[in-house]
Amino acid sequence: MWRDRSPIGPRLASASAWPVDSERPIWRRPTTLDEAIAARVELGDAALVVAGGTWVTLLIQQGLARPAVILSLDRIPGFDGIAVSPEGELSLGALCRLTDVARNPAIRADWSALADVYGIVANERIRNQGTVGGNVCEADYASDPPAALLALDARALVRGPSGERAIPMRDFFRGHYETAIAPDELLTAIVVPPMSIGARAHYLKFTARSSEDRPCAGIFAVVEPAAEDRVLKRVRIAIGAVSATPILFEAVNIELNDGRLADLAGEGATSIDPIADLRGSAAYRRALVRALVPRAIRAALADGAA
Ligand SMILES: Cc1cc2nc3c(=O)[nH]c(=O)nc-3n(C[C@H](O)[C@H](O)[C@H](O)COP(=O)(O)OP(=O)(O)OC[C@H]3O[C@@H](n4cnc5c(N)ncnc54)[C@H](O)[C@@H]3O)c2cc1C
Known part of the structure; x- marks a missing residue:
C-alpha cells in the first residue's frame, strides 16, 4: 500500500515494477532538512531521494530502480528560493524549479546566459517540475546546466550529519550518474559567484x-x-x-x-x-x-x- 499521498504516487502505482502491493515502496516525506538527513543516515541506499520526480519516475517505471523507501523532499520548506547575497553571489535552492531560474529577473539581468540554459532544458513540462538539485544530482552526461555551472565556477552546498560542506562544480561530477555527494548527504543549494567585470x-x-x-x-x-x-x-x-x-x-x-x-x-x-x-x-x-x-x-x- 502507498503509505502517503504524493504527486507522483498515481503514476508509480501504475508501474509494472511492483506487481504486488506489499513490494511497493514506502513513502517518507520529512518536513525538515534535519529529518531528511536522519532518514538518509538511517536508510542509506534503501531510500531513493525524490525532488521533482521527473527522472526518478522514469527509473522506477522502467524497472531500473526498486527502492524500498522513497524519500520525498517536497514538504521541506525553504529550499526553493533564489537569492543574491550582498557579495553578489547567486544562490539557487536545490528545490527551485528549472523554470524559476529561467524566468527570474535578477538572473536574467546579471547571469542571462545561465537563465537561457535553464530555459532550454527539455520542454516546459519538465522545466516546471524538475528541480535545480535533481538536474545536477542525476548527473546524466546529456544535460545542459552542468556545463554552465562548471564554466561559471559554481559550487554545490551539501548537508549531512556532520554539517555543511561546499563542493566546487569541477569536483562534483564523478562519472556517469555519479556525484561527490555522500549517501548520507543532500544537496541544499548551488552558489554561483558574480561574473567578473566586463565578462x-x-x-x-x-x-x-x-x-x-x-x-x-x-x-x-x-x-x-x-x-x-x-x-x-x-x-x-x-x-x-x-x-x-x-x-x-x-x-x-x-x-x-x-x-x-x-x-x-x-x-x-x-x-x-x-x-x-x-x-x-x-x-x-x-x-x-x-x-x-x-x-x-x-x-x-x-x-x-x-
Ligand atoms: C523527457 C526528458 C527530457 C529531458 N531533457 C533534458 C535536457 O534537454 N537537458 C537537461 O539538462 N536535462 C534534461 N532532462 C533531465 C531533467 O532536467 C531532469 O530530469 C530534472 O531536472 C531532474 O529534476 P527532478 O527534481 O525531477 O529530479 P528527481 O527525478 O526527483 O531526482 C533526480 C536524481 O537526483 C537525486 N536528487 C534530487 N534532489 C536531490 C537533492 N536535493 N539531494 C540529493 N539528491 C537529490 C535523486 O535521488 C535522483 O537520483 C530531461 C528529462 C526528461 C524526463
Whole structure:
C-alpha cells in the first residue's frame, strides 16, 4: 500500500515494477532538512531521494530502480528560493524549479546566459517540475546546466550529519550518474559567484534529433575582453554532453581572429574523450566541438553582458 499521498504516487502505482502491493515502496516525506538527513543516515541506499520526480519516475517505471523507501523532499520548506547575497553571489535552492531560474529577473539581468540554459532544458513540462538539485544530482552526461555551472565556477552546498560542506562544480561530477555527494548527504543549494567585470557568456546547445531533446553537445563560453582591441584576456569554456562529465578548459591572452579561435577549438576537441550514443558518434562530437567553440565565443562577445 502507498503509505502517503504524493504527486507522483498515481503514476508509480501504475508501474509494472511492483506487481504486488506489499513490494511497493514506502513513502517518507520529512518536513525538515534535519529529518531528511536522519532518514538518509538511517536508510542509506534503501531510500531513493525524490525532488521533482521527473527522472526518478522514469527509473522506477522502467524497472531500473526498486527502492524500498522513497524519500520525498517536497514538504521541506525553504529550499526553493533564489537569492543574491550582498557579495553578489547567486544562490539557487536545490528545490527551485528549472523554470524559476529561467524566468527570474535578477538572473536574467546579471547571469542571462545561465537563465537561457535553464530555459532550454527539455520542454516546459519538465522545466516546471524538475528541480535545480535533481538536474545536477542525476548527473546524466546529456544535460545542459552542468556545463554552465562548471564554466561559471559554481559550487554545490551539501548537508549531512556532520554539517555543511561546499563542493566546487569541477569536483562534483564523478562519472556517469555519479556525484561527490555522500549517501548520507543532500544537496541544499548551488552558489554561483558574480561574473567578473566586463565578462560575457553564452551557451550553445546542439540537439541531433528534436529541439526538445537532451544535448548531443553543449558549449558554455565565458569571455573577458582585454583593454586592447581584438584580444581576449581570458576564455573559459565548458564542454557538456560529450563525455561522462563536463570538461573545462581555459586560455589567456587570446587574439580574436579565426585562426586562433580554430586552434583553441582544436585544443578543446583533442582534450575530450567523446562518447558515442544515439545522438552522435565520437567523431561527430569531436567535429561539433571544433565547430561550436568559436561560435560560442563570438556569440558571447555579441551578446553583451553575461
Ligand atoms: C523527457 C526528458 C527530457 C529531458 N531533457 C533534458 C535536457 O534537454 N537537458 C537537461 O539538462 N536535462 C534534461 N532532462 C533531465 C531533467 O532536467 C531532469 O530530469 C530534472 O531536472 C531532474 O529534476 P527532478 O527534481 O525531477 O529530479 P528527481 O527525478 O526527483 O531526482 C533526480 C536524481 O537526483 C537525486 N536528487 C534530487 N534532489 C536531490 C537533492 N536535493 N539531494 C540529493 N539528491 C537529490 C535523486 O535521488 C535522483 O537520483 C530531461 C528529462 C526528461 C524526463
